[in-house]
Amino acid sequence: MTDIILARGDAYRCFYCHYEFKNVEECWLEHLNDDRTDNNPDNLVFTCRKCNSKKQHDESMKVQAREKLRVNQLMNYVRDWKELQKLQTHSTEQIDINESNCNTTVQWLEERLPLGTSNTVLLKEAVDTITFECKDKTGHGSQQSIRNYIDYLTSSAPKAPFEIFKGEDGKRYIRRKQHDN
Numbered sequence: 001m002t003d004i005i006l007a008r009g010d011a012y013r014c015f016y017c018h019y020e021f022k023n024v025e026e027c028w029l030e031h032l033n034d035d036r037t038d039n040n041p042d043n044l045v046f047t048c049r050k051c052n053s054k055k056q057h058d059e060s061m062k063v064q065a066r067e068k069l070r071v072n073q074l075m076n077y078v079r080d081w082k083e084l085q086k087l088q089t090h091s092t093e094q095i096d097i098n099e100s101n102c103n104t105t106v107q108w109l110e111e112r113l114p115l116g117t118s119n120t121v122l123l124k125e126a127v128d129t130i131t132f133e134c135k136d137k138t139g140h141g142s143q144q145s146i147r148n149y150i151d152y153l154t155s156s157a158p159k160a161p162f163e164i165f166k167g168e169d170g171k172r173y174i175r176r177k178q179h180d181n
């Protein structure tokens, strides 16, 4: 289970206070939705013992937990996209780049369009900035591939978290899907 959580990109630290574990005894697995029978990896994070017991009575930690669970589930949704990419390419290097660029796109949008806000970003600004960040990280990233990721994340599928809309200035923006709130 630890391997699955690390593979997801979680650090070997307490999810809440970021304490870096010195040994395996310090690392607890916590159920994000407080359901101890739900052992789906999406529902599990590393915590220190202190935060693990504190969370039971801490509303802001519970909010953090719900948000993390949602992002984990979103990553799962994005995994379908990655599987598709794997079928379309034969180079393992290319797969790594696609994974990294796809994660960068998700994280960029998640940061700027937090759940429960009505934040918007210009589509063009998103494509330009994410393309730049991807090139910076992996040395690769075309505007077209970033557009493909954004199209996927803003599709009409119920699980797609964002949508594109036309602003009063005629420009296209991205926001969180209205019914998602």
Ligand SMILES: [Zn+2]
Pocket: 014, 015, 016, 017, 018, 019, 047, 048, 049, 050, 051, 052
């Ligand atoms: Zn902690």
